[in-house]
Amino acid sequence: MVKAKVYILDKRFDGFPKEEFLAEAVYISVDPYMRIREPNLNLGDTFIGDQVAKVLESKNHKYPVGKYIVGHFGWRTHTVSDGSGSIFGGTFVLPEFGNLPLSYALGILGMPGNTAYFGFLEILKPKVGQTIAITGAAGAVGSIVGQLAKAKGLTVIGVTGSDEKRKWLVDELGFDQVINYKTADLNKVLPEVAPKGIDLYFDNVGGEISNTILKHMNHFGHISVCGAISGYNEKNPKGTKFLNNDDVNIILEELICKSNNVINSIAPIRNVVNNNNNQLPWYDEEIKIKARHRDNLYMMFKNCQNIYEKRQYWNQFKVFRNDVVNTLKIKKRMYYENKIDSNKNNPKAMWKTLKTLIKKKNHNFINNTILFEIDDRIVSFNEDADLAV
Numbered sequence: 430m431v432k433a434k435v436y437i438l439d440k441r442f443d444g445f446p447k448e449e450f451l452a453e454a455v456y457i458s459v460d461p462y463m464r465i466r467e468p469n470l471n472l473g474d475t476f477i478g479d480q481v482a483k484v485l486e487s488k489n490h491k492y493p494v495g496k497y498i499v500g501h502f503g504w505r506t507h508t509v510s511d512g513s514g515s516i517f518g519g520t521f522v523l524p525e526f527g528n529l530p531l532s533y534a535l536g537i538l539g540m541p542g543n544t545a546y547f548g549f550l551e552i553l554k555p556k557v558g559q560t561i562a563i564t565g566a567a568g569a570v571g572s573i574v575g576q577l578a579k580a581k582g583l584t585v586i587g588v589t590g591s592d593e594k595r596k597w598l599v600d601e602l603g604f605d606q607v608i609n610y611k612t613a614d615l616n617k618v619l620p621e622v623a624p625k626g627i628d629l630y631f632d633n634v635g636g637e638i639s640n641t642i643l644k645h646m647n648h649f650g651h652i653s654v655c656g657a658i659s660g661y662n663e664k665n666p667k668g669t670k671f672l673n674n675d676d677v678n679i680i681l682e683e684l685i686c687k688s689n690n691v692i693n694s695i696a697p698i699r700n701v702v703n704n705n706n707n708q709l710p711w712y713d714e715e716i717k718i719k720a721r722h723r724d725n726l727y728m729m730f731k732n733c734q735n736i737y738e739k740r741q742y743w744n745q746f747k748v749f750r751n752d753v754v755n756t757l758k759i760k761k762r763m764y765y766e767n768k769i770d771s772n773k774n775n776p777k778a779m780w781k782t783l784k785t786l787i788k789k790k791n792h793n794f795i796n797n798t799i800l801f802e803i804d805d806r807i808v809s810f811n812e813d814a815d816l817a818v
């Protein structure tokens with residue numbers, strides 16, 4: 430019996446055959462972004478990742494046999510490819526590395542190194558003498574940022590999760606200070622290691638650690654938001670709160686101060702004392718003392734140059750500002766309650782008192798009844814008779 434081999438048409442011709450090569454993996458990379466991309470993979474897919482590989486056979490002159498290449502081939506030992514790109518970029522041939530380890534192509538000379546280099550120099554635009562905080566400091570990216578920052582004349586503060594990594598960063602990489610976020614209270618230690626505040630922040634972790642560091646940053650600082658690894662394993666990551674209400678208020682106050690200074694230098698204004706509050710019948714000695722204290726705290730906030738003390742003055746000022754407002758409200762209410770009480774048998778006098786409380790913009794007539802607001806309360810008054818508060 431004769432057995433025939435039949436060659437079937439499996440797919441249509443499309444241009445020329447691809448010029449492919451066969452490569453064998455030498456180093457395979459593991460990176461945090463894989464944790465984020467994993468949900469997009471199907472079970473059974475080749476796991477994603479870059480690799481350094483050696484070309485074993487080739488029908489493509491761009492990838493000669495014996496050369497080392499970097500490609501996004503995934504976690505596999507052998508790959509047939511034509512070198513065309515993926516969303517992660519194309520395959521490229523490595524230059525001669527001499528004595529350097531080829532693994533550098535996936536580290537300091539590869540994606541993490543480039544991330545550190547451009548994320549630090551281009552985004553943070555460092556200046557000699559500044560203080561930088563780096564989270565994920567012992568990682569592939571953070572450890573390079575720290576070394577670049579030292580070379581640029583910065584004070585470098587790293588944040589890491591073990592004493593062993595802390596020692597390595599200080600003793601071998603030359604970091605000035607390293608905090609172990611698992612054993613130290615970051616909020617307490619930061620003012621001690623960065624007494625002048627933090628100018629630059631290279632953020633690899635996001636979440637709570639970043640929230641704490643942001644509280645210690647100087648105004649007009651720069652942040653390079655590189656990654657948020659603290660949330661990659663979380664179902665509901667907390668995220669980073671880049672601005673809180675206090676920061677907005679402080680920035681607003683500074684902005685007002687600065688614009689007032691500019692306006693005053695062009696068209697100086699004469700200072701006049703606003704005595705309106707002082708003339709209110711319910712403005713007494715207690716309010717006067719509280720208001721004076723409030724104004725002192727505001728002046729201290731305005732003139733203070735130290736970011737930590739400035740925040741403290743602002744918080745104390747807010748307490749006194751709210752206290753003055755609340756005390757004024759209470760005294761005003763007491764004043765009118767007394768007045769109404771003492772006039773309860775004298776409708777004419779009571780009506781006169783009430784009229785002083787009615788502002789044009791906050792009263793309404795419904796039938797014969799006036800509705801108006803005293804502080805937060807809606808008060809109705811019917812001219813024919815009743816008075817309901």
Ligand SMILES: NC(=O)C1=CN([C@@H]2O[C@H](COP(=O)(O)OP(=O)(O)OC[C@H]3O[C@@H](n4cnc5c(N)ncnc54)[C@H](OP(=O)(O)O)[C@@H]3O)[C@@H](O)[C@H]2O)C=CC1
Nearest residue numbers: 461544565567568569570589590633634655656657658659
């Ligand atoms: N924007 C971009 O193009 C790129 C962004 N990245 C991002 O940069 C960051 C670092 O990447 P890379 O250096 O390659 O990663 P590495 O895996 O080398 O290092 C990550 C470090 O993060 C720390 N870490 C892990 N979990 C936490 C946590 N819950 N809280 C605080 N720290 C934690 C670990 O250190 P420890 O033991 O000290 O906790 C570890 O050293 C990642 O967020 C990554 O996604 C990376 C490359 C490119």
Ligand SMILES: CCCCCC(=O)/C=C/[C@H]1[C@H](O)CC(=O)[C@@H]1CCCCCCC(=O)O
Nearest residue numbers: 461462463465466469517540544655656657
């Ligand atoms: C939202 C993702 C932030 C992750 C930060 C990070 O690690 C980025 C790494 C990039 C690196 O420069 C080279 C890459 O390929 C990484 C990008 C990965 C993008 C993940 C997109 C997630 C998705 O599939 O939607």
